[in-house]
Amino acid sequence: MTPFRYSRATAIDDALVLGAGTGVKYLGGGTNLVDLMRETVERPAALVDVSDLSREIEEQGDGSILIGAGVRNTALLEHRSIRQRYPALSRAILAGASAQIRNMATVGGNLLQRTRCAYFYDEAGSRCNKRTPGQGCDARDGFNRMHAILGASEACVAVHPSDMAVALAAFDAEVELAGASGNRRLPLTDLHRLPGDRPDIETLIEPGELITAVRLPPLPFAKRSAYRKVRDRSSYAFTLVSVAAALDVEDGRIRDVRLAFGGIAHKPWRARKAEAALRGMPASATTFADAIDVELADAQPLRDNGFKIELMRRTGVAVLAELAGEPA
Structure with missing residues (x-):
């Protein structure tokens, strides 16, 4: 070291x-x-x-919840309002890492964790543009089963590892930042960058800026939400694909929906095309599958990870069907 x-x-x-x-x-x-x-x-x-800073969870007068960046993951997943109002967030945190790590990890740190790409970690033997810009990306032609199918570039195909961030992205969370030039607020979906030709620049955080809190806006139908993570083993494993979803159904039709995917991109992937395709439609497995296909139409799988397209489709349909009370 x-x-x-x-x-x-x-x-x-x-x-x-x-x-x-x-x-x-x-x-x-x-x-x-x-x-x-x-x-x-x-x-x-x-x-x-x-x-030791920003370790409070506070319910605001407008119905939003302000989560300090220093809140431990365990404290957040166990908080009564989070479990009742945003159950998908609690489930996402529970799906991440081990109890010991959740007891130590903070909300701000979880959002800023770096990829678990093996080539990124192999400092001595592999080329990685995220680690050393301009070096090359050995993952593109290497073992890339875990890597991105959306939003990748020639320079990087790594995926973001956070489970928590996927649920926060689905619920329109905002990140509060403090810096030398003052305080500002950024949609969580804008916090992380796609790789482009500079995958080493991972977020829009300026040098010296500090995440102080995450704000969850009020979203009444988030009470009907779920998170599902598909992985190679049942615990302490990173995501192959994951889905965070909330669904508002009335008289068999979808009034509103929130949907985000994990394990398939350089950042938590808010599925806005799928959301648009779902609103106003019948809550059925066929509708769910068609909408997810719209979102995945631009997928560019690598040699080893083409299975993620079908796996994401099936997982997304299963989660939405569960929330709608319909057979998948």
Whole structure:
């Protein structure tokens, strides 16, 4: 591990002062960053520990829920309002990692975790544009079963690993940021970038900016929501495909819907084309399948991951059918 300076922030303003400069990283639970430092994939000159900041979950007067960036994943999934009003979010967090990691990992850190692409981690033996821009991407012609089918580029086919982020994307969550130039709010669906020719630039966060909170807007029909993760084994495994969905059905027709996919792109994938195709339509397995096909029409599978198209279609139909009370 490369030597680094360590400091602990006592307040947001303190963190911003300590976080200014080149090579500084904010440290939450450390469940991803410390691993990457051990592998020498990350080599920060300094760490600013923000794990004691922004650790509250607050229900706002407008019905939204403000989740501090330092809230531990376990605390969020167990919060009564989250379980009652956004059950898909609780299920998504429960599907991620192990209990020990959930007890340490923070909301802000979960959103900013980096890909689990094996070529990204193989600092000594593999080319990776996300790790070293311009080096090349060995995943494109390598073992790419876990990789992206939507939104990828010649430079990168990695996928974002977060389960939590998929559910937050489905529910129109917003990320609150603090920086030297002030505070701002960003839709979570805009937080992460598609790879393009610079996959090493993963988010729209400016240097020195800090995630302070995530805001969940009121969405009454999110009470009828679900998250399903398909993986190679039943626990402690990363996503092949996942679906977060909320469905509002009246008299057999879909009044409104929220839908997001995981495991198929460089960022949590909000399925807006599918949502548009579903609104006003009968709540049936055929409707669900047709809408998901619209979303996946631009999929570009690699040699080893073409199965994800059919797997995503079947998983999406099963989740929506469950919410609609219809046979899949």
